Amino acid sequence: MSDQTLRGPDTVVRTPRAAATGEAYLEVSDLRVQFPTADGTVDAVQGLSYSLPLGRTLAIVGESGSGKSVSSMAVLGLHDPRGTRITGSIKVGGKQVVGMSADELRRYRGADAAMIFQDPQSSLHPYFTIGDQIMESYRAHHKVSKRVAKAQAIDMLGRVGIPNPQRRISSYPHEFSGGMRQRAMIAMALVNDPKLLIADEPTTALDVTVQAQILDLIGDLQRDFGSAVVFITHDLGVVAEVADDVLVMYAGNAVEHGPVGKVLGAPLHPYTWGLLESLPALSGEPAPLHPIPGSPPSLLDVPSGCPFHPRCEFRDRVGGERCTTVHPDLVPRTADTGRLSRCHLVDPDRVYQIEILPRLP
Amino acid sequence: MLLYILKRVVSAISVVVVTLVASFALFFLAPTDPAGTICGTRCNADRLAEIRSSLGLDEPPIEQIGGYMKGILVGRDYTTSGVVQHCDAPCLGYSYTLGQPVTKLLAQALPVTVSIVLGGAVVYLFFGVLFGTLSAQRRGGTLDRALIGSSIVINSIPYFVVAVLVALYVTVLPHSEYHPLLSNPLLWASGLVAAWLTLGLTNAAAYTRYSRASMIESLGQDFVRTARSKGISERRVVYRHGLRAALTPVVTIFGIDLAGQLTGAIFTEQIFGLPGIGVLTLRAFNQYDLPVLMGCVLLGSVVLVVMNLVVDIVYTVLDPRVRLG
Numbered sequence: 001m002s003d004q005t006l007r008g009p010d011t012v013v014r015t016p017r018a019a020a021t022g023e024a025y026l027e028v029s030d031l032r033v034q035f036p037t038a039d040g041t042v043d044a045v046q047g048l049s050y051s052l053p054l055g056r057t058l059a060i061v062g063e064s065g066s067g068k069s070v071s072s073m074a075v076l077g078l079h080d081p082r083g084t085r086i087t088g089s090i091k092v093g094g095k096q097v098v099g100m101s102a103d104e105l106r107r108y109r110g111a112d113a114a115m116i117f118q119d120p121q122s123s124l125h126p127y128f129t130i131g132d133q134i135m136e137s138y139r140a141h142h143k144v145s146k147r148v149a150k151a152q153a154i155d156m157l158g159r160v161g162i163p164n165p166q167r168r169i170s171s172y173p174h175e176f177s178g179g180m181r182q183r184a185m186i187a188m189a190l191v192n193d194p195k196l197l198i199a200d201e202p203t204t205a206l207d208v209t210v211q212a213q214i215l216d217l218i219g220d221l222q223r224d225f226g227s228a229v230v231f232i233t234h235d236l237g238v239v240a241e242v243a244d245d246v247l248v249m250y251a252g253n254a255v256e257h258g259p260v261g262k263v264l265g266a267p268l269h270p271y272t273w274g275l276l277e278s279l280p281a282l283s284g285e286p287a288p289l290h291p292i293p294g295s296p297p298s299l300l301d302v303p304s305g306c307p308f309h310p311r312c313e314f315r316d317r318v319g320g321e322r323c324t325t326v327h328p329d330l331v332p333r334t335a336d337t338g339r340l341s342r343c344h345l346v347d348p349d350r351v352y353q354i355e356i357l358p359r360l361p
Numbered sequence: 362m363l364l365y366i367l368k369r370v371v372s373a374i375s376v377v378v379v380t381l382v383a384s385f386a387l388f389f390l391a392p393t394d395p396a397g398t399i400c401g402t403r404c405n406a407d408r409l410a411e412i413r414s415s416l417g418l419d420e421p422p423i424e425q426i427g428g429y430m431k432g433i434l435v436g437r438d439y440t441t442s443g444v445v446q447h448c449d450a451p452c453l454g455y456s457y458t459l460g461q462p463v464t465k466l467l468a469q470a471l472p473v474t475v476s477i478v479l480g481g482a483v484v485y486l487f488f489g490v491l492f493g494t495l496s497a498q499r500r501g502g503t504l505d506r507a508l509i510g511s512s513i514v515i516n517s518i519p520y521f522v523v524a525v526l527v528a529l530y531v532t533v534l535p536h537s538e539y540h541p542l543l544s545n546p547l548l549w550a551s552g553l554v555a556a557w558l559t560l561g562l563t564n565a566a567a568y569t570r571y572s573r574a575s576m577i578e579s580l581g582q583d584f585v586r587t588a589r590s591k592g593i594s595e596r597r598v599v600y601r602h603g604l605r606a607a608l609t610p611v612v613t614i615f616g617i618d619l620a621g622q623l624t625g626a627i628f629t630e631q632i633f634g635l636p637g638i639g640v641l642t643l644r645a646f647n648q649y650d651l652p653v654l655m656g657c658v659l660l661g662s663v664v665l666v667v668m669n670l671v672v673d674i675v676y677t678v679l680d681p682r683v684r685l686g
Binding site for chain 1: 594
């Protein structure tokens with residue numbers, strides 16, 4: 001599959017949305033997130049590292065439980081410190097988020113980094129008006145009167161494409177449609193002009209036509225605000241649409257990382273191959289799907305060696321039982337040092353070109 | 362909204378009328394002889410006839426109940442011991458044991474019960490919701506365990522035992538007696554404080570658990586996570602966003618509890634010697650004072666339908682998604 005087919009017929013290969021400055025605004029290194037439970041410790045994120053400059057969009061993909069949401073919640077400092085153990089480093093605009101005091105976190109959240117959640121229906125408070133909720137965000141970081149905050153909220157609602165914002169500001173969330181609610185959610189996240197926006201499956205709860213509008217809106221706003229965007233999704237179509245870079249996560253680990261065209265055009269990790277093979281073809285002869293066998297491992301008891309080995313059909317190609325005993329590093333596997341993969345296969349690119357590519361629809 | 366309330370009032374009236382007919386049938390038309398029971402062992406035919414006629418038992422059933430309803434609407438006359446007494450509307454009959462119209466007895470007793478119950482409700486709502494919220498915030502912690510543990514212990518002891526223990530041993534509290542609020546507010550409050558604390562703290566134990574459960578659910582909602590992600594203080598997250606949503610189920614229980622208590626806080630009134638609806642009902646029951654008993658039942662049904670309506674209206678204030686109609 002070429003990346004043209006993934007992007008759809010009407011999109012051409014884009015340049016990055018804004019002039020990327022190159023300097024990382026978000027820098028995550030060796031992030032570990034653990035939840036101690038009665039049954040043992042859940043290793044939700046195990047040594048995740050990535051960086052993201054302003055103006056770029058990183059898509060984090062993976063199954064439920066792969067650690068994509070958990071790691072992003074950690075970036076915003078949203079985990080309950082009493083039930084979570086977080087180590088490593090998360091730097092946002094030079095500020096270290098891991099270990100911030102409650103008060104520092106309060107000032108950081110919403111102002112430097114903001115989040116759009118999956119289901120706007122449940123993520124907006126049902127008892128407060130849209131305007132009230134946006135104004136609350138603004139006034140949390142600006143010492144202004146209600147009147148000024150209201151003007152700001154109306155302006156923001158207009159920018160996210162809500163018609164008649166002066167009137168709609170006093171509507172309750174249940175009086176909005178799903179797409180409008182997500183627009184309001186985006187307005188609330190962007191009202192303080194954060195330089196980092198985390199979108200956690202923002203289109204999953206919406207129907208397809210509205211999805212496209214919301215994706216466009218996020219892209220447009222990113223260009224206007226020049227922010228860095230982390231886009232969490234399990235939809236590879238969305239990835240191709242919005243991302244500059246892709247990070248594929250499996251069982252709390254990053255297994256593949258690189259520019260979107262390359263990762264989706266010629267992936268180097270058997271898990272990413274599996275994801276591509278699980279996509280149904282929208283045209284041509286209907287063909288059976290090739291789902292990845294098995295199911296994601298329990299994070300209470302992550303498999304030894306490469307966590308993907310129990311589901312990997314290529315583990316026999318690696319000698320010396322290395323897949324079951326040695327955890328591979330996330331390293332460049334080809335001449336291109338911008339692409340990283342965590343796999344023991346000797347020549348993954350060759351395997352992909354010869355064995356996987358012909359199987360893809 | 363207005364149309365809705367009107368509809369509800371009409372249906373409330375029909376509920377009260379059905380209660381009236383049913384309890385009237387039960388008390389006056391059952392194949393028992395209330396007059397004979399009242400008359401007791403030292404009874405003679407004259408006395409029995411007099412009681413019969415004062416209760417109206419010598420008339421046909423339809424006329425009896427018609428007379429009762431007429432009394433409620435326009436008032437009626439009663440003959441007791443050969444004297445004709447006029448009973449103004451709304452007349453609920455005449456108590457032959459106390460020699461007073463039932464309406465007057467209820468009017469005397471109701472303020473006492475309302476004072477006890479509302480004062481107690483302030484105490485248990487405040488402490489119950491506060492403790493429940495603190496518990497939910499520190500779920501699994503020492504404070505949570507201590508609060509929930511003591512709540513279960515308090516609710517395991519029968520209420521009247523707690524009330525008797527307070528009445529007997531907590532002597533620092535002012536002596537319990539009823540003074541009307543308007544004549545002397547300070548005396549009114551000091552005479553009721555023991556009852557308020559007893560009713561309030563035992564119910565607070567239950568409300569701690571209700572609020573805790575409701576609050577735990579509310580704090581796990583997505584919108585609380587959103588609130589936290591905005592950068593507002595944790596206190597604001599918990600009290601403005603979490604508690605706001607947690608209150609609705611607590612209000613439902615409160616409405617039902619309040620209605621029940623307003624029909625007579627029997628133990629509290631009896632043990633603290635406060636002459637409220639509960640004591641009146643109990644006395645009427647013991648002395649077979651059927652008109653008073655009827656009055657208490659009717660008052661109870663009115664209180665219940667009114668409280669239900671009030672709870673439904675409060676919902677629309679609490680939750681903008683609820684529309685009446």
